[in-house]
Amino acid sequence: MSPGTPKPLRIAILAHSTNPRGGVVHALELGDALVRLGHEAVVHAPDVTGAGFFRQTHCETVSVPATPAPANLAAMVEQRVEDYVAHFENQAHRHFDVFHAQDGMSANALATLRERGLIGAFARTVHHIDAFEHERMAALQDRAIVSADRHFVVSNLWQKALEDRFGLRAEIVANGVDRSRFKPEEDDRERSLRARYELGEGPTFLAVGGVESRKNTVRIIEAFAQVHAVHADARLIIAGGVSLLDHDVYRRRFEEVFAASKLPISAVIRAGRIADEDMPALYRIADALVFPSVKEGFGLVVLEAMASGVPVVVSRIAPFTEYLEEGDACWCDPADARSIADAMMASLDTKSRKRVIENGLAVARRHDWLDTARRHLPVYEALREMQREVEHA
Numbered sequence: 569m570s571p572g573t574p575k576p577l578r579i580a581i582l583a584h585s586t587n588p589r590g591g592v593v594h595a596l597e598l599g600d601a602l603v604r605l606g607h608e609a610v611v612h613a614p615d616v617t618g619a620g621f622f623r624q625t626h627c628e629t630v631s632v633p634a635t636p637a638p639a640n641l642a643a644m645v646e647q648r649v650e651d652y653v654a655h656f657e658n659q660a661h662r663h664f665d666v667f668h669a670q671d672g673m674s675a676n677a678l679a680t681l682r683e684r685g686l687i688g689a690f691a692r693t694v695h696h697i698d699a700f701e702h703e704r705m706a707a708l709q710d711r712a713i714v715s716a717d718r719h720f721v722v723s724n725l726w727q728k729a730l731e732d733r734f735g736l737r738a739e740i741v742a743n744g745v746d747r748s749r750f751k752p753e754e755d756d757r758e759r760s761l762r763a764r765y766e767l768g769e770g771p772t773f774l775a776v777g778g779v780e781s782r783k784n785t786v787r788i789i790e791a792f793a794q795v796h797a798v799h800a801d802a803r804l805i806i807a808g809g810v811s812l813l814d815h816d817v818y819r820r821r822f823e824e825v826f827a828a829s830k831l832p833i834s835a836v837i838r839a840g841r842i843a844d845e846d847m848p849a850l851y852r853i854a855d856a857l858v859f860p861s862v863k864e865g866f867g868l869v870v871l872e873a874m875a876s877g878v879p880v881v882v883s884r885i886a887p888f889t890e891y892l893e894e895g896d897a898c899w900c901d902p903a904d905a906r907s908i909a910d911a912m913m914a915s916l917d918t919k920s921r922k923r924v925i926e927n928g929l930a931v932a933r934r935h936d937w938l939d940t941a942r943r944h945l946p947v948y949e950a951l952r953e954m955q956r957e958v959e960h961a
Contacts (some may be wrong), residue, residue: 574949576606577607577608577665577948577949577952578610579608579665579666579948581595581609581610581668581670582595582611582667582669582677583595583612583648583670584670586620586631587622589624590865590866590868591865592613594670594868595670596625596627597746598941598944599625599627599629601941602941603626605942605945608628610629610630611625612630612632613629613631614632614648614652615634616635618631627882632655633651633654633655634651635647636653636841641702642704645672645673645676645708648749649676652673652674652677652678656686657681659673663688665775666958667689668690668691668693668948670692670693670695671712673712674715675711676715679715679716688951689717690717690718691720691947691948692718693720693741694718694720694721694726694738694865696864697729700720710734718947719736719737720947721738721740721866722740722887723740723865723866723887725887727740730802740943742891742939742940743866743871743935744937744939745871745874745875750847750871750873751848751875751876752876752929755849757848757849761850761853765802765803765805765837765839769800771799771802771803772802772805772855773803773804773805773854774805774807774878775806775807775857776859777808778808779809779818779819779822780809782862783859784902787904787908788804788908789822789831789836789911790825790908790909791905792835792836792909792912793829794906794909795913796835803834803837804835804837804858805836806837807839807840808841809841826929848872850874851872851876852876854878855878855915855916856875856912857870857880857885859880860902861880862883863886865887866887867882867887871931871932874896874928874929879915879924879925879928880902880924881900881908882899884900891935896930898911898912898915898920
């Protein structure tokens with residue numbers, strides 16, 4: 569190490585789950601990128617089963633021992649906070665220069681640890697802010713934000729939200745995509761996936777995120793019914809949906825709309841959780857990603873689909889309008905199923921499809937995880953100094 573070069577950082581990154589959700593993917597990719605930059609990054613998450621994270625990583629990971637979660641959401645969050653606090657109360661688990669929470673549960677735990685004088689400071693990435701009607705959940709969310717010493721966001725939308733609502737300044741770090749994994753070139757997985765889902769010659773649309781209000785799945789099914797009226801051999805794959813939140817009411821609404829649509833059962837494939845090694849091929853067997861989300865921090869799957877050479881149907885709202893230009897995607901009004909259906913049909917048009925794919929590949933090339941990791945480093949250095957003050961007190 570040359571004179572004046574900062575020493576490598578030891579960074580604890582805390583996520584809310586070991587399952588494949590956007591914030592967890594961000595945490596793991598950030599950890600991997602920091603390791604490639606020469607730092608020690610360890611991603612933590614509560615893990616009831618002890619099975620570990622959903623994929624292998626370059627960075628180290630820690631499965632934090634966790635007890636079975638109560639059915640009540642607020643009680644579950646508080647239990648996970650206790651699980652995290654119990655883990656880091658052990659001094660052997662606190663050998664880090666930086667503590668960085670990627671979610672509200674871990675941020676509440678770090679706030680408690682700091683109040684007890686066990687850590688000096690911590691950072692929080694706010695991917696998005698939920699609208700909780702439950703008073704206790706709203707209070708926990710606010711504490712998880714305002715208690716942090718430094719803040720990161722992945723888009724201008726949430727940078728402004730933190731400033732307007734809390735008077736907080738946040739650094740924009742954006743997102744990246746691993747183009748060594750997500751790429752247009754096929755491998756041997758596509759054939760088995762097509763066989764698994766019994767796909768024919770008709771167009772295949774992919775929705776990622778499961779059946780959730782934020783993912784706008786009810787309007788996706790309404791839009792798909794309109795497309796299916798034109799393309800009777802079309803298929804819709806709904807993938808993912810592993811969430812800590814309770815979406816039962818919305819899922820019942822989805823079932824009602826699906827039944828009323830008169831769509832054949834075989835036209836809609838509810839794939840559930842997808843093995844990580846199958847995700848690149850899943851994008852490539854789709855003719856388009858349908859992502860008319862009504863609220864996102866960034867929309868990581870948009871980059872993954874674009875890097876895979878797949879057109880994206882996306883909402884004409886922030887944060888998508890921050891990093892996508894007019895010709896980069898098939899835009900829609902997320903409040904209008906007809907608009908979503910029109911964008912789905914546009915994604916199949918040969919001429920516009922070629923342009924959107926080329927532009928999408930260019931968008932993906934502009935988003936690299938190493939750049940995201942580098943944007944964290946100045947704040948991390950400041951947090952290391954704050955942590956040293958506690959250690960030397």
